Amino acid sequence: MSRRAAPTEERYALQVYPARGITLVRGEGAIVEDDQGRRYIDCVAGIGVANVGHANPAVAAAVAEQAGRLTVCPGIFGNDQRAALMEKLVSIAPPGLERAFLCNSGAEAVEAALKFARAATGRAMVVSAMRSFHGRTMGALSATFKEAYRRPFAPLVPGFSFVPFNNVAKVRDAVSEDTAAVLLEPVQGEGGVRPADEGYLKAVRRICDETGALLVFDEVQTGFCRTGRMFACERHGVAPDMLCLAKAIAGGVPLGAVLAGDRVPSMPGRHGTTSAGSPLACAAALAAIRFMEQEGLAERAETLGAWLRERLAEMPGPGRARVRAVRQAGLMIGVELRERCRPYLTLLAERGVLALSAGPTVIRLLPPLVVTKEQLAQVARALAEVLTAGVSARPRPPHGPHVESAHR
Numbered sequence: 001m002s003r004r005a006a007p008t009e010e011r012y013a014l015q016v017y018p019a020r021g022i023t024l025v026r027g028e029g030a031i032v033e034d035d036q037g038r039r040y041i042d043c044v045a046g047i048g049v050a051n052v053g054h055a056n057p058a059v060a061a062a063v064a065e066q067a068g069r070l071t072v073c074p075g076i077f078g079n080d081q082r083a084a085l086m087e088k089l090v091s092i093a094p095p096g097l098e099r100a101f102l103c104n105s106g107a108e109a110v111e112a113a114l115k116f117a118r119a120a121t122g123r124a125m126v127v128s129a130m131r132s133f134h135g136r137t138m139g140a141l142s143a144t145f146k147e148a149y150r151r152p153f154a155p156l157v158p159g160f161s162f163v164p165f166n167n168v169a170k171v172r173d174a175v176s177e178d179t180a181a182v183l184l185e186p187v188q189g190e191g192g193v194r195p196a197d198e199g200y201l202k203a204v205r206r207i208c209d210e211t212g213a214l215l216v217f218d219e220v221q222t223g224f225c226r227t228g229r230m231f232a233c234e235r236h237g238v239a240p241d242m243l244c245l246a247k248a249i250a251g252g253v254p255l256g257a258v259l260a261g262d263r264v265p266s267m268p269g270r271h272g273t274t275s276a277g278s279p280l281a282c283a284a285a286l287a288a289i290r291f292m293e294q295e296g297l298a299e300r301a302e303t304l305g306a307w308l309r310e311r312l313a314e315m316p317g318p319g320r321a322r323v324r325a326v327r328q329a330g331l332m333i334g335v336e337l338r339e340r341c342r343p344y345l346t347l348l349a350e351r352g353v354l355a356l357s358a359g360p361t362v363i364r365l366l367p368p369l370v371v372t373k374e375q376l377a378q379v380a381r382a383l384a385e386v387l388t389a390g391v392s393a394r395p396r397p398p399h400g401p402h403v404e405s406a407h408r
C-alpha cells in the first residue's frame, strides 16, 4: 500500500526565501536535526534567535505553564506576565529607557520606533547607515540600505537618507533640525558583521542632542548577550532614546520590543498590534532572560567568541589565503572571504555546520550562546577544511559521524 508523501514547503510555500534544501525537525542546545536524522552544529540559530539554545527546558516549561493559564490578552487589558517582563526589560536596559512597547518582530519594533520618532519630534526625516538592515516592512525597508531589497517595492517611505557607517562627519552633515531620528545598529549584522568604532556612537549621540533628533539603536540582532554584553551599546557607554529589540528576546517565541526614554510621549489609541506582548510570549521572555542572567551568557559569548576568533586566526595557509578579514563581537562572527561565500555554506552543511551569509562574501556565524568549546572547535575545523579545499574541489565526506561525536 502506498503511503502519502509528507508535505513539502517547495510545494505549498509562496517562495520568498532562497531555500537551502534542508528540513529541520528538532533541536537541542546548539544542535539541530533534519528530517533525514542528520545533525548539525547550528551557527544560524534561527538567524540569531536561539541564544538560550534550542528547546531550552526553562523556556519550554514557562511556555507550557502559561499555555495552560492564559495565552492571549490584548493591550487594552493589563496582564501579570507582561507587566513583569516590562519591569525586567527596563531593569536591564541602558539608563533612561523607562518604558516599553511590545510587538511581534524586529521589523515591527523598527516600524514603531519610526512612528514614535515622528510623534515625539514632529519631524519626518530619518538618517540611517549604508549597509544597514532594519527589516522588510515598508518603514523598516525604507531605512534599509540594500538596493536589491528596496527596488522591487518602490516607492518607499520618503525622508530617509544613508550615511557611511563609522563616519562622524557624514552624520553631522546629514542631520539637521528636520531630522526625527538617527537609526543605527551598534554592530551591523546583515551588512557584514561590522562593529561601530570606538567613539562613533558617542559622537552621534552628541550630534542628536545638538539637533534635537532622537537616537535609535536597532539591537534586534545584537541584543540579549549576542555580542558579549546584554546590549551591544553598553560597550560604547551610550544610551539611545529608543532601543529596538526582537529575535532572542523570548527564547524563540516571536516577540519584539521598543524601549523608550522620556522624549517619547505616550499616545493612547495611536499605535498597537493585536497579539503583541501576549502572556505566552512574555512568560517565554521572562524565562529566557532569567536563563541568560543565571548562565552568564554575555560573559560566555565574550569568552567563546574571542576563543573562536583565535582558532580562525590559526587557520592553515591555503584556507587563510581565502580570508580577507575576520570581524567579531562576542559570538557574532563574520569571516569575509576574497570570493563569494554561498558555495562554502553548502560545503559547511555537508560537514555538519549550518552557517549564514551576510552579503555576498561574508560567512556569518551566530551560534546559540550555549554552544560548547568543542562544538566551536569543530566549526573552526570545518571552516578550515572547506576553505583549504576551495569550491572547485568540492569533496563530499559522509555526513553524520562528524557531528554525532561532538554533541552532548
Ligand SMILES: Cc1ncc(COP(=O)(O)O)c(C=O)c1O
Binding pocket: 047, 105, 106, 107, 108, 110, 133, 134, 135, 136, 185, 189, 190, 218, 219, 220, 221, 222, 246, 247
Ligand atoms: C538589525 C536588524 N533589525 C531588524 C531586523 C528585522 O527583524 P525581523 O526579521 O524579526 O522582522 C533584523 C533581522 O534580521 C535585523 O538583523
